[in-house]
Amino acid sequence: QVRLVESGGGSVQAGGSLRLSCAASGYTNVSYCMGWFRQPPGKEREEVATLDADGSTTYADSVKGRFTISQDSAKSTLYLQMNSLRPEDTAMYYCAADLRSCPVAGLYGYPYWGQGTQVTVSS
Numbered sequence: 001q002v003r004l005v006e007s008g009g010g011s012v013q014a015g016g017s018l019r020l021s022c023a024a025s026g027y028t029n030v031s032y033c034m035g036w037f038r039q040p041p042g043k044e045r046e047e048v049a050t051l052d053a054d055g056s057t058t059y060a061d062s063v064k065g066r067f068t069i070s071q072d073s074a075k076s077t078l079y080l081q082m083n084s085l086r087p088e089d090t091a092m093y094y095c096a097a098d099l100r101s102c103p104v105a106g107l108y109g110y111p112y113w114g115q116g117t118q119v120t121v122s123s
Contacts, residue, residue: 009117
């Protein structure tokens with residue numbers, strides 16, 4: 001059973017930084033696609049960044065140049081380094097995984113999700 005547990009959220013002022021972590025367990029696949037998603041208050045969930053097992057990454061236009069998705073060498077923890085945070089980055093952030101290569105067909109094509117971690121950016 002794949003398990004994802006996010007941590008690292010919190011409150012920060014605009015311009016600040018946070019690093020989110022997603023501890024992943026329960027899979028040994030060579031192929032996988034992992035992603036960070038966010039859901040602002042009253043809005044739909046949206047993709048932020050993805051990382052394939054081959055190391056390739058994608059980013060939403062709104063976070064390019066500010067956020068970096070990465071993974072530790074053991075491939076057991078997914079990170080999202082968020083710099084130059086803006087109030088519009090305020091959201092619940094989730095990590096998700098699919099045991100197939102990226103891209104995943106649609107937001108809810110990911111079968112495994114964490115419980116989320118809240119990020120609040122004040123102006």
